[in-house]
Amino acid sequence: MIKSVNLGEEIVITTKNRVGIIADIATMLANEGVNIESISGYEIGKTGKITMVTNANLRIVGALRKKGYKSVKETEVVIVELENKPGALKVVTTELKKKRIDIKYLYVTSSYYGGSSRMVMQTSDNETAMASLTKYVE
Secondary structure (H helix, E strand, O other), X not given: OEEEEEEEEEEEEEEEOOOOHHHHHHHHHHHOOOOEEEEEEEEEOXXXXXXXXXXXXXXXXXXXXXXXXXXXXXXXXXXXXXXXXXXXXXXXXXXXXXXXXXXXXXXXXXXXXXXXXXXXXXXXXXXXXXXXXXXXXX
């Protein structure tokens, strides 16, 4: 059920929450020719937090800072390509539970049923999580 497991980098933007912020970021990335591979956004009070994986993180971090986003950083994440079918999430989470690895957060994007899904997660031990999940790659 697992197609691939890799360590990757995720861009984390923390900013004042306002209407249209994701549209502004999406427009900027589109104008730069950068693909957003995964994205999550949410508010915490008056603060907005956006996490995303792109195909050009290094270039975009600098561009975001130039646009006035002060809190932009990259963090290490585990990126898991899964088959999009029942039980795929169970395989990942059960293995991490057995290894006593805490999932700090995760989000999943998927295509159509039967296709593939991409899980982005940060854990208490990304290296061990990656190594543990690699044995399930089909």
